[in-house]
Amino acid sequence: MAVKKLGAQTVKFQNPPSIIATATVVGPVEGKGPLRNYFDLILGDFKFQEKSWEKAEKKMLKEAVEMAVKKSGVPSDKIEYFIAGDLLNQIISASFAARELGYPFLGIYGACSTVAEGLGIGAMLVDGGYADNIVVGTSSHFCSAERQYRFPLELGNQRPPTAQRTVTGAGAAVISTKNQNPRITYVTTGKVIDMGAVDPNDMGSAMAPAAVDTIVMHLEDSKRTPEDYDLIVTGDLASVGKDIAQKLMLQKGIDVSNKYTDCGLLIYSPEQDVHAGGSGCACAAVVTFGYIFNEMQKGRYNKILLVATGALMNSTIVQQGETIPCIAHAVALENL
Amino acid sequence: MAVKKLGAQTVKFQNPPSIIATATVVGPVEGKGPLRNYFDLILGDFKFQEKSWEKAEKKMLKEAVEMAVKKSGVPSDKIEYFIAGDLLNQIISASFAARELGYPFLGIYGACSTVAEGLGIGAMLVDGGYADNIVVGTSSHFCSAERQYRFPLELGNQRPPTAQRTVTGAGAAVISTKNQNPRITYVTTGKVIDMGAVDPNDMGSAMAPAAVDTIVMHLEDSKRTPEDYDLIVTGDLASVGKDIAQKLMLQKGIDVSNKYTDCGLLIYSPEQDVHAGGSGCACAAVVTFGYIFNEMQKGRYNKILLVATGALMNSTIVQQGETIPCIAHAVALENL
CATH class of the missing domain: 3.40.47.40 (Stage V sporulation protein AD)
Known part of the structure; x- marks a missing residue:
């Protein structure tokens, strides 16, 4: 190997x-x-x-x-x-x-x-x-x-x-290669997961199973548990998808309820009327490189598992009746 | 370093x-x-x-x-x-x-x-x-x-x-990791080169300067010369772009005329009426994985420099008046 x-x-x-x-x-x-x-x-x-x-x-x-x-x-x-x-x-x-x-x-x-x-x-x-x-x-x-x-x-x-x-x-x-924190310690590359979702206005539900698959594989491969992390952050499932992900994990015996959040929820306040929350490539990127990176530098967080999610369709293929394939990749960020 | x-x-x-x-x-x-x-x-x-x-x-x-x-x-x-x-x-x-x-x-x-x-x-x-x-x-x-x-x-x-x-x-x-030929020995990652081309029906001319830039960088970085290769294969400049690339290289003192070909020229015969030649992701892929790989296995070629070229525009941005950015990546394939 x-x-x-x-x-x-x-x-x-x-x-x-x-x-x-x-x-x-x-x-x-x-x-x-x-x-x-x-x-x-x-x-x-x-x-x-x-x-x-x-x-x-x-x-x-x-x-x-x-x-x-x-x-x-x-x-x-x-x-x-x-x-x-x-x-x-x-x-x-x-x-x-x-x-x-x-x-x-x-x-x-x-x-x-x-x-x-x-x-x-x-x-x-x-x-x-x-x-x-x-x-x-x-x-x-x-x-x-x-x-x-x-x-x-x-x-x-x-x-x-x-x-x-x-x-x-x-x-x-x-x-x-410079010797300073935070570090990238583990990377888990996701598989494409498609549970048959078809609604481009509900990406959170479509992507949640992919996030869960990658989190489960990460914990299994690394022999870690949620307790090894200060925070597990998916992005960008938002309110609908985050609830589904949390329930799916619980079904697999993984309880992350006290340390789980989502970039799509963090970026907007409920008063901003953005419906379920944020999405887009920039969502996980600005939350990670803005909020998480800064809080890791301050030492508030020392071990983060970032699980960024993506829906891999385009409009042509959705019009041809295809369901939406999704993926999630996990990156462990740690102050060593 | x-x-x-x-x-x-x-x-x-x-x-x-x-x-x-x-x-x-x-x-x-x-x-x-x-x-x-x-x-x-x-x-x-x-x-x-x-x-x-x-x-x-x-x-x-x-x-x-x-x-x-x-x-x-x-x-x-x-x-x-x-x-x-x-x-x-x-x-x-x-x-x-x-x-x-x-x-x-x-x-x-x-x-x-x-x-x-x-x-x-x-x-x-x-x-x-x-x-x-x-x-x-x-x-x-x-x-x-x-x-x-x-x-x-x-x-x-x-x-x-x-x-x-x-x-x-x-x-x-x-x-x-298996111990067999052919091998990938060198990789040269290209920069985006844009000489101001705007015609989506003439990609060869647009991409030729990117191919030349990457070939020049590859030879400079590796301290190799064209003589180190049996064949330098660009893909996919086709007839118009290949001539431009060859001239641009000659201007830089690099004579590849006796060992240079292009995937876009190899894939079709002139009688097939495909205009300048082939293009598309599959062009360099099927020529390399079909023709070149097989001829390397037979020992006809032992050292190949593949320089695959790409035009990185989409139709929206061309309509907004943008020119076409191009790139080329080089991979050396060798029987060791």
């Missing part, structure tokens, strides 16, 4: 890579939410001085990456890979940001699980001896996502209570 | 991973081309007993992966990662194939460079001690790509002579 592999789906790092810096940009709605003090840049509107939402999204990602690299103190020419993806067709936010940033680029796609997929691949490349410094990033934008996945905003469609709001924002992190 | 890193963009493996098996599926047009005897399965039509082109594409990818795994002799439950991507929005071919295959899944996006991105990440995960056996795959389909990127086929639009035909097909390879 490969020396760094544990069980079926988990990697344990021999020299756990560090997250040495993070940065976040969020839109105006997220900037009024309960985590507002954790974000580096809050936009006043959805355009960010650009002519389209797509261009604004790309600019947010580029800004987040540049801020994270600047904070890390790593000279820009020492960043060896930019690993990124987003929700837009052909991950244009990531590709166009990569064009301006100039780093060697690995494009990834995991829908809203992208942040965990990126941290996982990034940590493997750093621990594997392929790079000393890598920047990982992802983004999403409420307006560009709505028109691509659902309806143009101009239609003014009403959204059902199970719908989640795509977070407008971008997050980036620099992963490094 | 990271122990396996050479120069700015290249990795040299300490224990070069093997490609122990490959498999290819192609459509009816590719099945009449000059490489027809190298493919495992040639389809009689574009639907593959499915109800849509998208579902047919997914089925091709799944079949290619299953055949490659079967040929490799690795039990299915010992495949530790499925790394795949494709051209369709939200890489649905890869995600839906992953749902049916059941392997832990890492979705990637590099447009037509996907095969090299997948081989690169896969080899890093195997050499890095994270897995013993990984399957990498990619696919494309003429009909699904045309309607997504250009015009519905039903319109019967005329295509200009610079246009390339998206290859209908899928290719997969099993990367392993």
Whole structure:
């Protein structure tokens, strides 16, 4: 068996890579939410001085990456890979940001699980001896996502209570061989799970089984229990999906009730009228790189299991009658 | 500097991973081309007993992966990662194939460079001690790509002579720690290069500078020369892009004229009336995993530099007036 592999789906790092810096940009709605003090840049509107939402999204990602690299103190020419993806067709936010940033680029796609997929691949490349410094990033934008996945905003469609709001924002992190906390200690790569959900306005229900599958595999492979973590954070199941995930785990004898939360619930307050909560690649990214990273640096949390979830459909295939395949990747973040 | 890193963009493996098996599926047009005897399965039509082109594409990818795994002799439950991507929005071919295959899944996006991105990440995960056996795959389909990127086929639009035909097909390879040839010895990850091209019917011209940039970086980083290779194969520049790439290299003092070819030229014969040649994720994949892999096994070629190229735009951003960012990743394949 490969020396760094544990069980079926988990990697344990021999020299756990560090997250040495993070940065976040969020839109105006997220900037009024309960985590507002954790974000580096809050936009006043959805355009960010650009002519389209797509261009604004790309600019947010580029800004987040540049801020994270600047904070890390790593000279820009020492960043060896930019690993990124987003929700837009052909991950244009990531590709166009990569064009301006100039780093060697690995494009990834995991829908809203992208942040965990990126941290996982990034940590493997750093621990594997392929790079000393890598920047990982992802983004999403409420307006560009709505028109691509659902309806143009101009239609003014009403959204059902199970719908989640795509977070407008971008997050980036620099992963490094430098000897500092927090570290990436374990990565559990998810399988695609599809329980037959078909409603693109209820992604939480669709994704919950994938989150549970990955959490169960992580605990089994690593021989850990929920007690080994200060907090297990899924993202982005929001209120509907989080309840389902918690019940499914309890059915498997895993009680996480006192230490389980979800990025889609943390990012907005109930008063903000966003229905079930947040979603989008930026949801788990800005909560992790804003709130969690900062609280880990302060020592409030020392062991976090991030389980980012993604729904892997597109509108064409849903119109062809397909159900929605989902995935979740887990990353353990620890102060050692 | 990271122990396996050479120069700015290249990795040299300490224990070069093997490609122990490959498999290819192609459509009816590719099945009449000059490489027809190298493919495992040639389809009689574009639907593959499915109800849509998208579902047919997914089925091709799944079949290619299953055949490659079967040929490799690795039990299915010992495949530790499925790394795949494709051209369709939200890489649905890869995600839906992953749902049916059941392997832990890492979705990637590099447009037509996907095969090299997948081989690169896969080899890093195997050499890095994270897995013993990984399957990498990619696919494309003429009909699904045309309607997504250009015009519905039903319109019967005329295509200009610079246009390339998206290859209908899928290719997969099993990367392993097993001690056999051919090996993946070097990987050079590309930067995004954009020379201002805007014509989605002339991708070869747009991508040529990215191919040249990556070849130059590979030679510089590895301190190799074209003489170190039996063949340098770009994919998929086709006739227009290949000529530009060759001229650009000559301007930089690199003469590859006697050992340079392109997957987009190899896959069709001039009599097939496909204009400039082939393109699509499957183009470089089926040429590499069909023709090149087989000729390496026979010993006709022993050192190949594969430089897969991708154009990273989507139709929305082209309509917003953006130029086309391109990328190329290089993978050295060697019989040691």
